[in-house]
Amino acid sequence: MALLDSKIPEGPLAEKWKKHKDSLKLVSPANKKKLDIIMVGTGVAGAAAAASLGQMGYNVKVFCYQDSPRRAHSVAAQGGINATKNYRNDNDSDYRLFYDMIKGGDFRAREANVYRAAEVSNNIIDQLTAQGVPFAREYGGTLATRSFGGVQVSRTFYASGQTGQQVLLGSYSALKREIAKGTVTMYERRQMLEIVVKDGKARGIVCRNLVTGEMERYSAHAVVLATGGYGTIYFLSTLAVNSSGAAAYAAYKKGALFANPSFIQIHPSSIPQLNDYQSKLTLMSESLRNDGRVWVPKQKNDKRAPGDIPREERDYYLERRYPAFGNLVPRDIGARAAKERCDAGYGVGETGYAVYLDFEDAIKEQGEKAIRDKYGNLFDLYRKITGENPYKQPMKIYPAGHYTMGGLWVDYNLMTTVPGLFAIGEANFSDHGANRLGASSLMQGSGDGYFILPYTIGDYLADEIKNPRLPIDDPEFEKAEKEARERIDRLMNINGTTTPLAFHKELGKIMWNHGGMTRNEQGLKEGLKMVNEVEERFYKDLKISGSTGSMNQPLEKALRVAASFEISRLMLRDALNREESCGAHFREEYQTEDGEALRNDDEYMYVAAWEYAGDNKEPKLHKEPLNYKYVTVKQRSYK
């Protein structure tokens, strides 16, 4: 299994990263100038990494599909970002955050990576504060924190309900500074379609210029993907609608292994789907559960208005089932508990597929102003979408696809199985196991970008100094561009009757029903068949109008949907293979008596990494065994 060398350093957990850093090769300032790095993606991970690498002296080329790096999907993150500052003196520490993440991830993440993520978390808060990120403050002027699900300390830093926006803008400003200095060149409105691999190493990319439609080639000594997650395979999700795993999939096709594709987080609290026109689900941040209480009526099909249901006739089911963590259980548990109540007929709202998130008690205790200060913008967002006032009546919420723990397999240096090709942020699989804890993605992405990749990439690049830039007329570039063109021509020439959006909706329904919050063997197998069937129709009946020689948004979409079919299939296969329940991956066949996920550590304590074996061929499974030395592996309990 030489292919999966995770390169986890020896030594005690708390010293691994330090020792490893000391052993990494350095690149001298003069040599950095000779080295080019391509960064695809400008979310918290990509923007931070590009700014750091630019500052170090590398030539960095940065790409995003939006018209500005500031619009990357990270901008939508709401609730907060974790760090182990222990500012509340609640006995927080790197180890505790590490432990919470390992446990929250249901013992399916690498110890060494997770510990490192916790270790660099404090630097991130320092960095962002120095950049002028306006985090929330206490009256005394120090930084405020709040709690998130799955933990018993208060370690989440925030900026109202727009933490992602502020964190991203902090990193974006650092990126702008480097662009102004000339170390970083920005290429907006580019859709990366192919990765160029020469002699086994990643050496460039091929993009479509979204304004002119032209194909463009860019060469570098290393390529970094910071392209985010693939949660839009459900069509309706909390992600920006143009997010997709297409870039990661392009890497997979070039030999990068794809790890744990079935680990997808369904967030317990999003505004429920209101109608069939809907194109997107809006999240109601987990931070709301600091003060909001989740309940459904005790009586089935109770159609009374929430205010008319007396307290003793309400089932605060999270507090009932999980007294220790109450409303702040981890997301997978909160989501399944909501589904369980609704499936059993206790749900509320028109469809019966919603539960209440109620602030009545919090408002009574703390006053409306205090609640407005903490969550004002989320309450406004809710009111805009639903027309209901959450200060007066409880919110209605339901689970929605939200985050992908799975992603490109990377070693401890964040390098994929293709030398020179790195993956950071949500695009990789590394730190969250089978379930991510709240406020740890901004943390992981920023950590990867500011403090990890800038060091580890040097170790690879130190050996590339002698290699000149790969000329863009190299046959490998020709080949990659030809492949991209052929894909586009194929889609354009079908000339059928069904739009890319319609196909995406169809795929999304299948994935939600067969690979959503709970799964079973039969459903997964059916799902696979259905995905194949829709994909077949896609290549016979797709309709795109307009031309390739100018801006063509349906074409952009069709390219993403085409990749989504393949990722969906990979996801379903992985879910079928994993005959256990862990974290967000819940196989109905494997549950405890009280309906909790039942792991099978003897057989499945591994990272499932899939290797592309050719079109229409079964991908090949590689296993990276997981070892736990610093925690006791046990059945997760939040009771």
Added chain:
Amino acid sequence: MKLILKIWRQASPKDEGGFQTYHLDDASQDMTFLELLDALNEKLIVEDQDPVAFEHDCREGICGSCAMMINGRPHGPGEETTTCQLNMKAFRDGDTIIVEPWRARAFPVIKDLVVDRSAFEKIMEAGGFVDVDVSAVPDANTYPVARRDAEEAFDAAECIGCGACVAACKNSSAMLFVAGKVSQYALLPQGQMEGLQRAWNMVAKMDELGFGSCTNTGACEAECPKGVSLAHIARLNRQFLKAGFKKVGEEKN
């Protein structure tokens, strides 16, 4: 509900462009405005016509993509709303809706409703950052910030870079956009060092890029989807005056 849509169609920056009329018979009040455009585009694609190009991504009012004028107002009717948050309940059966791109010299049209807002990027590059290196920073609690200042800085930083302020302004001034950034940093200890230089550079860049000057009409504030306040323009003006007084414009960066 039946609607008549008059939409600006322009194939490329060089094309003259003009309004096209579309009749939609099956619009619903349950849609958002972007879902209405989706529905129109679905029809156009199947009829082999070029769909209306428009920008969108987050669809929840935070990325700032969904720029367009609807019935003469940036992001259409509604207070502090982006187009993606605009509900079709704001319209009635039989309405005619006019949809155009932002109109400003500094924002040339790329296609249909899509404009080039890269001038904002250049303004940001002129000084929209704190001049600090990665890693060369003190503990986050080293400099306390009064809660009131932190909150005001946050209000200024809420700007989503949409450009509605420019589109709403008869002079096409970008003052509110610039003021948001300058004010955010001016309120925090971290932004002090190069504060005056920042104000000077960003305003100079704005002028250079063809944005008009501010005559205090307040149209920007009224149309800003994030409610960025005119008070920030006052703060920017103070910084700018101070910068002029100290002749920071003549210093080299």
